[in-house]
Each structure stands twice: as structure tokens, then as C-alpha cells.
Amino acid sequence: MTTLVAPGTPTELRGAGLNSDTSRAIGAWRGDPDWVLDWRAQAWAAWETIPMPTPTTEGWRRTNLRILALDKVHAISDAVAHVTSRADLPASLQKAIDTGFDHGAVLVQENGTTILTEVDTQLAGTGVIVCDIHEAIHRYPELVRAHLGTLVPPRWQPGMPSNAGKFEALNAAFFNGGTFVYVPKNTTVSLPVRSLVYQSDADAAFFPRSLIIVDENARLTYLDEYTSVNTASPDAPPVFGSAVVEIIIKDGGRVDYTSIQEWSLSTAGFLTQRASLGNNASCNWVAVVLGGMYTRGTADVLLQGKGTRADMLGLAFGEGTQVFDFHTLQDHQSPFTDSDQLYKTAMRDRAHLIYEGLINIRTGSYGSNGYQANRNVLLSDTAKADSIPMLEISDNDVLCTHGSSVGPIDQMHVYYLLTRGLPRPVAERLVIQGFFEPVIERIAVDDLKDRVRAAVDRKIGEQG
Amino acid sequence: MVAAPATNAPIHQSSSDGATLAIRDLHVNIDSREIIHGIDLTVNKGEVHAILGPNGSGKSTLAYALMGHPRYAVTSGEVELKGEDLLAMSADERSRNGLFLCFQYPTSIPGIQMGNFLRLAMKARFGDAAIKTFRKELTEKLRILKMDESYMRRYLNEGFSGGEKKKAEILQMALLKPEIAIMDETDSGLDVDAFKVVADGVNAMRGPDVGFVVITHYNRMLEYIKPDFVHVLIGGKIVKSGGPELALAVDQHGYQPILEELREQGVEIELMEEAGATYAREEPTEREHDPFRSHGLTGL
Ligand SMILES: Nc1ncnc2c1ncn2[C@@H]1O[C@H](COP(=O)(O)OP(=O)(O)O)[C@@H](O)[C@H]1O
Ligand SMILES: [Mg+2]
Numbered sequence: 001m002t003t004l005v006a007p008g009t010p011t012e013l014r015g016a017g018l019n020s021d022t023s024r025a026i027g028a029w030r031g032d033p034d035w036v037l038d039w040r041a042q043a044w045a046a047w048e049t050i051p052m053p054t055p056t057t058e059g060w061r062r063t064n065l066r067i068l069a070l071d072k073v074h075a076i077s078d079a080v081a082h083v084t085s086r087a088d089l090p091a092s093l094q095k096a097i098d099t100g101f102d103h104g105a106v107l108v109q110e111n112g113t114t115i116l117t118e119v120d121t122q123l124a125g126t127g128v129i130v131c132d133i134h135e136a137i138h139r140y141p142e143l144v145r146a147h148l149g150t151l152v153p154p155r156w157q158p159g160m161p162s163n164a165g166k167f168e169a170l171n172a173a174f175f176n177g178g179t180f181v182y183v184p185k186n187t188t189v190s191l192p193v194r195s196l197v198y199q200s201d202a203d204a205a206f207f208p209r210s211l212i213i214v215d216e217n218a219r220l221t222y223l224d225e226y227t228s229v230n231t232a233s234p235d236a237p238p239v240f241g242s243a244v245v246e247i248i249i250k251d252g253g254r255v256d257y258t259s260i261q262e263w264s265l266s267t268a269g270f271l272t273q274r275a276s277l278g279n280n281a282s283c284n285w286v287a288v289v290l291g292g293m294y295t296r297g298t299a300d301v302l303l304q305g306k307g308t309r310a311d312m313l314g315l316a317f318g319e320g321t322q323v324f325d326f327h328t329l330q331d332h333q334s335p336f337t338d339s340d341q342l343y344k345t346a347m348r349d350r351a352h353l354i355y356e357g358l359i360n361i362r363t364g365s366y367g368s369n370g371y372q373a374n375r376n377v378l379l380s381d382t383a384k385a386d387s388i389p390m391l392e393i394s395d396n397d398v399l400c401t402h403g404s405s406v407g408p409i410d411q412m413h414v415y416y417l418l419t420r421g422l423p424r425p426v427a428e429r430l431v432i433q434g435f436f437e438p439v440i441e442r443i444a445v446d447d448l449k450d451r452v453r454a455a456v457d458r459k460i461g462e463q464g
Numbered sequence: 465m466v467a468a469p470a471t472n473a474p475i476h477q478s479s480s481d482g483a484t485l486a487i488r489d490l491h492v493n494i495d496s497r498e499i500i501h502g503i504d505l506t507v508n509k510g511e512v513h514a515i516l517g518p519n520g521s522g523k524s525t526l527a528y529a530l531m532g533h534p535r536y537a538v539t540s541g542e543v544e545l546k547g548e549d550l551l552a553m554s555a556d557e558r559s560r561n562g563l564f565l566c567f568q569y570p571t572s573i574p575g576i577q578m579g580n581f582l583r584l585a586m587k588a589r590f591g592d593a594a595i596k597t598f599r600k601e602l603t604e605k606l607r608i609l610k611m612d613e614s615y616m617r618r619y620l621n622e623g624f625s626g627g628e629k630k631k632a633e634i635l636q637m638a639l640l641k642p643e644i645a646i647m648d649e650t651d652s653g654l655d656v657d658a659f660k661v662v663a664d665g666v667n668a669m670r671g672p673d674v675g676f677v678v679i680t681h682y683n684r685m686l687e688y689i690k691p692d693f694v695h696v697l698i699g700g701k702i703v704k705s706g707g708p709e710l711a712l713a714v715d716q717h718g719y720q721p722i723l724e725e726l727r728e729q730g731v732e733i734e735l736m737e738e739a740g741a742t743y744a745r746e747e748p749t750e751r752e753h754d755p756f757r758s759h760g761l762t763g764l
Contacts, residue, residue: 411534416571417581419531420636421559421588430584434575434619 013076018205020044022075023173030134030176035145043154043172050156050166059164062354062386063325067268067294069237075174077111077204089116090200096227097196099454101447104191104221105130109208111201112176123189129182130193133209136180143182148211151246151274151302167270167296171207171242178209178244183218183253192221192445199228199239199267206241206269216278217252221445224259227291231266238268238293247275247283251305255283258448260455263291265320272298279305279334284444288452289316289324290459300329303337303368314343315439315452317432317459318351318383328357330372332365332398340371344439346409346432346460347376347383358390359402365395372402377409377435379428409435429460482547484509484675485563485644490541492522492529492700498539499525501700501734509643510672514686515679516714517697523679524568526697527648531565532558545644560589564642566633568649568679572621578632579616582639589640605638609665627658634665645669646677651685663688683715696722699733 013029016022023044027037053060083089086097089108097106104123107130108116114132123130129140136144154172156165179195199206206228214220228239249255255275263269269292275283287299301310316324330339345353359370376385387404409431417427436456443449485507492500499522507513517523529536530543532555543550545561553561582602586594606613609631621629630650637645650662666689670676678689686694686708694710695702696719704710704722714722726733 412571413573415533415555416567416573417585418555419559419565419567420581420585421556421640422584423556423588424554426584426588427556430576430581431573434573437575437619 014074014078014204016075018070018073018075018170018174020173026076026174026176031138033137033141036137039149039154040173040175043169046155046169047166047173050164050169053166059327059356062352063296064294064323067238068240070240072237073240074201074204076176077201080110080113080115080200082113082115086116086118093196093198096198096225097194099451101451102191103194104128104189105193107132107179107195108198109177109179109196110198111204112206112208114177120191123191126187126189127184128187128189129180131180133175133178133180133211136211140180140182143213144180144211147213147246147248148209149246151248151276152244152272167242168244168272171209171244171270171272174205174207175209175244176207178211179224180210181212181214181220181222183214183220185215186217187215188219189221190219192223192447194223194225196225196227197243198226199241199263202229202231202236202239202266206239206243208241208243210243210245212245212247212255212257214247214249214253214255214281216250218250219254221256221448222247222258223448223451224257226259226261226263226269226271228263228267228269230264234266236266238266239264240268242270243272245271245273247273249275249277249281249283251278251280253278253281255285256444256448257283258286258288258443258445258452260288260452261291261295261297262455262459263295265291265293265322267292268294270296270298274298274300274302275310276302276304277308277310277337280307281305282309282311284311284313284442286313286315286439286443286448286452288455289314289326290455292322292324293320294323295325297324297326298328299326300331301339302329302331302333303339303365304333305337306334307336308334309338310340311442312339312341312343313439313442314341314345315436315456316343316345316353317348317436317456318345318353319348320351321349322347322351323354324352325354326356328355330357330359330370332359332361332368332370334368335365336367337365338369340369341373342439342442343374344436345374345376345385346379346435347385348379350380350382350384352383353385353387355386355404356388356390357402358392359400361391361393361395361398361400363394366397368395368398370398370400370402372400374404375435376404376406377432378406379409379432432460433457483507483544484546485550485677486542486544487530488542490526490529490543491539492525493537493539494525494535496537499700500529502541503697503700503702505677505695505702507644507675507677509675511693512670512676512678512689512691513693513695514691514711515677515695515697515702516681516711518719519681521698522700523697524648525700527565527568527646527677527679530558530646531555531563556588559640559642562643564637564640564645566630566637566645566647566650568652570621570629570633572619572624572629574619574622576620577616578618578620581620582616582636585636586639601639605635605665608638608668609635610661611635626653627655627662630654630662631658631665634662638665638669641669642674644675644677646679648679649681650678651680659684660688683711686711698723701733703731703733 105119385406389402483506487505696704
């Protein structure tokens, strides 16, 4: 792979805070063309203009941003050396990517630097592009420029809450790292393309921005994974970052997208994912969230084309004092669009789940179906879940249902397993796995099912 | 306690010392209402005990209490399993120590695959070594019970017919090889074919290593699984014990003669509300109390 990273490391930037100078300096170091530099500048301006959400801001009522120490984080980390093969990766990353199934491509990024890129030669021969986002800006400028920021623009958008887009703007101002994928028309990528974003520098923020374009009648399976280290000491400010993923699915395209967030428990981060679907496009989206002391997860599907279909699945398991702050949108913008959401979570100890999901059926979206279900299990008396499903319907001839539930684990299920000799922790774990299984079952790719099961098992096996 | 009539079969009441399962003066409450009013019962390995009784007499309550169901509170009495205090054990310990209950209404648990569940249960009871022989054993038991391999990929009892659920219970019993197996109306709600398969499954397990407590509503089961002892449970008490001839008498004349006999002797029987309507020996209906169904979170 040709490296477009300037020689030397941004060592001189290290220690610099989140300000406009640093934003410009990162752009210069990355060798950004003018339009990207402008874009960063616009983003910085948006970050400064959009008011910081407070506990009285709609959509942020249950969110405590005081845990962030934005004045203390470094905007960028030292660049990390590239490796030539998997064998040279740190053991933890090797283990993470070696999960026993074949990939079409793998990109491993550490602290914003793409340190390993593997693309199946056959895949490359089909015109499919998988590379670092900065590399893509230089090598495929038109393609990137036409799409970057179209779904998650670095500015406030009319019609959105006044605070929306703040942390997305921060991402755009400092973006460093991220994956670019392009699948040409009529091309099927059957083996999963994987991106693993790892933050090993606890003092520096992470701002990856990925752009995935699936052209007409093309098909992609994508696995998007996020991990981070713990802070050196428990009372240090949390590892912080804001990640953005834009997924553009053109007419007739299909994406199977699975994201797995396994940040450290001392990480407070934002993960904003938005997909747009052209005519008759579809996506099967699974958001797995297991890590993070605070996670603001935004998952939006924009059903722009006629006859589109989006399955949105979510799964989260929390323990300790983890907070999950989920906001989802099923935005029906055209006739005959279907969306079906199922989010399931289990919270233990003092973990807290917030779910706000909106189905928006816009005028002109007749013949559409929107479904939404959020089911939460509380495993401790001190765990909490606030579930707010919302419907906004501006057309007739549509079918919408939504529902949510919060309750304890079914003790009768546990009892049955106990009577077969399973010790209580094993029985409870099995019941939780069973609770999540309907979500996992709906993942369209078998290898990804097992990957998600393994991640869940790792997490819920930690105790008991 | 009414003395059992003379019979050729040995009478079990003599001494409970050293017995596999020894129940002494057991009292059980549901929601602070006493349902079981003092039961004594001794079961040894190799024996088959039948418990007969009309609906609502407390048969399931006895079974649940023995299996450590959290809603069934033992207020007094003692139970020993192989000389150890059963009541001090958690439900899972009871199971691992060799007690098994075939539920009258087995719970369905979506999301848990039968095969995975059985493997974990075998591991819990017999340790890691059991995993090696698990597949072979499973295949053999499935054959005896005329169950298809595909059951293993299905969710635990989820969408199973009544007969399939009961077979799945017997399958678990056969794999876990209990020393005391309680079967709570395993025969009810089965069609003739399923009934035979279940009965054959039980007979295949019978032997010197396991003692059975077969709770049943009527005699059909006992024609297949010949009991050594028969007990009649009415109003939360065992009112009569005997040999197989007692089951025959109940089958022919119902519980009325026993009740009259007791009344003549001045023994008071507290009849449960439902009991009155169920003295006719008919299939229990689905509206019986089902502690699983009445509790629990739906919609998971
Ligand atoms: N879950 C329950 N909640 C309240 N009462 C119950 C429950 N289960 C059983 N009972 C009561 O306990 C008595 C005995 O019931 P049960 O043990 O189910 O009888 P059997 O199995 O002999 O038909 C009945 O009066 C019934 O109403
Ligand atoms: Mg019963």
C-alpha cells in the first residue's frame, strides 16, 4: 500500500487541544486538498456555534456530559508505525481480527493511523476499493467529494434540534482515520469487509470518519469494530472520541452492516452512523454495543428511495456504571418504504440505558410500514432503562407499530434451568443469551452471527 | 395417617433412615396458604411409587416444593436426599444431587437451543467428561423416544406440542440419570402413540439405580409402569397407601369410597376449591394453576 502519510509524526501537534489551529494543522499534516481544509474550518465553526447540550436540551435530558474533560484531551496522537503483515500486529489486535472466518478485506487503525490493510486480490480485481479515508481523498477525490459529509454534514441542519450535529461537527473538524469503501455497480462483495478501529492512546481523542458507498445493485457485507484502552488511572478523564460512519446505498443496493462497539469501560464516546437508501435498496443493520462508560449512539436510516427496506437491530449489555444513550431514526421519505427495528438490552449493576427511537413517516410516504420494538431487561434493582419510542406520521395508508418494555429477567426461565442442574450464573447467562438470540438470528451473515455471539459471551461471561 | 391395607408388597412406612428420599411431616404454603398439611413418604432406589389424587389435591405442590420452586414455601418438616438435607439445597444443587422433576407444564424458553442447553445440563451434572459421550448418548435416547435430531436446534420447548414437551422432559430425565425422578402427570394430554413412547422411555430407565414418584390422574399410566406402591393424596395429605390394587380400586370406584371410609373414621379432609368439580376422573384442563404461566415476563 502506498502511504500518503507525511514523513515524520504529528509529534509537535501532540498535546495540542481542540481548537481551530489544531484542526488546520491536522488538515495540513494530512495533506488535505483545499475543499477538505474548508470543510474542516466549517466544521470547527459549527462546533463553536452549536450550543453544548445540557440536561434541559431535548434529547439530552438523561445525558451527563460533565464527565467529559474536553479541555484536557489531545486532538491527535502520535502516528503509529505501519506493519507489513498481521504477524507484526500487537497480540491483542491479532487476536481481534483472527476470528476464524474469511475476510474480503481488513483495515486496522490505531490512534487514527491505518496500520494494516489487507485486501483480497480477487476483490481488488473487481474494482472494489477498500482503503484509508485519507488515501481515498487523494486517490479518488471526485468520488469522495461527491459523498463525504452528505449524510452527516459538519453543520446544523434545518429541521433538526438546535444542538444536533455538535459532536459530529467536532469529528469533521479533527477527523483522522476512517475507512473508505466503494463497491461498483452490480458487484457483490460476499466476504465481509472489516474495519477495526483501536484507540491505544488514552490521552488523545479519536475522530475516525468512514464513508461507505455501495453503487447500484451492488452488495456489501461490512463489519465495523471499535475498541479502546483504559485510562492509566481510574480518576483520569475518560478516553474520548467521536466516530462517524456514512453509508450510502444506491438504487437496488444492499448492505449487511454490523458494528460492534467494545470500548474500554473508561471511554466516553460518540458513535454516529447514518445510512441512506436509494430506490429498492435494503440494509440489514446490527448495532452491538458492549463497551464504554458513556456511549452516545446515533443510528439513523434515511429511506429516500421507493420500495426500500431497512432492518435495524440493536443489542447492548451494560454493567457497573455504564451509560448507553441511544437515539435512532427511521426516516421514511418515499412511498412503499419498510423499516423494522428491534433493540434489546440487558443492564446489570447500576448500568443505565436510554433509548429514544423515532419513526418519521413523511408526507408522500404512503404504503409504508414502520415497526419499532425496544425490550430491556434489568438484572439488578439498581439498573435503569428509559425507553421512549416515538412516532410521527404525516401520511395515510401506512402501518406503524411501536412498543417498549422494561422488566426483570424471567425468574421462571431461570428456575427451569436450575432444576436441570445449571448453576445460577450459568442459567442467568443462558437466559440472557436467549433473550438476545432473536436479534442475532436476524443477522443475515452466519459468520457475523458467531462473531456477535462471541462478543456477547465475552462480555456477559465476565461476571458469574 | 390411615394405615395401608395389608398387601404382599413391603410397606414403606417402616423406617425412613438410609432411604434415598425421605419426606417427614412436610408442610407447604403457597402465598401463605397451607396446601400440603404434613406428608410422610419414603422412596428408595429401585422402587416405583404412584401418587393418585383428584385435581387440586396438592400433587404438583408437593413436586414443586421438593424441587425448590421459589413460590412454594416449606413451613415445617424434613426432607432428606441420600441422607442430606434437601431443603437446605438450592434447586440446582438438588438436581445435581440426583433429583429430577418432569414438569406437568414445562417452561418454554425462546432463544435457547435444546442441544446447547442439554450439553450444559450434562456438564453441570457429570462434569466435563460427560461432554465426550454426550452425542452418542443423545442419539440413543432420541431414538428410544422417537425424536428427530432437529429438536436439538429448536428453542427449548418453544412451539412444541404437548406431546413433544413431555418427550423432551423424558429425554432430559434419561440423560441426567437421576436417583429420584418425580413425574408430574407426564401422561396427561398425550395421544396414544406419544403416551406409549413416553411409557417405554420410562420403562427403559427403570432399574435398581433410580426411584420413581409417578404422579398421575388415572390408571392408564400405571398399566404401563407398574408401581410397587400407590398413595392417594387428597386435601394436601396422603390419606391411603397400598400396593397396585389401590390404583385399581381408585380406577374402578373413584375417590368417593376412600372419602367415605375416612369420614366414618372421623378423619377431616380439607378439600381445595377446585377439588369438588374434579372428582370425576377426567383429563385435567388447561385452566389448572400453572405457576409458570401465571408468572413471568411476557414479550421478551
Ligand atoms: N401457583 C398457584 N397459585 C395459587 N394457588 C395455587 C397455585 N398452584 C396451586 N395452587 C393451589 O394449590 C392447591 C393444590 O394445587 P396443585 O398442587 O396444583 O394440585 P394438583 O397438582 O394435585 O392438581 C389448589 O387448591 C390450587 O388452587
Ligand atoms: Mg398438578
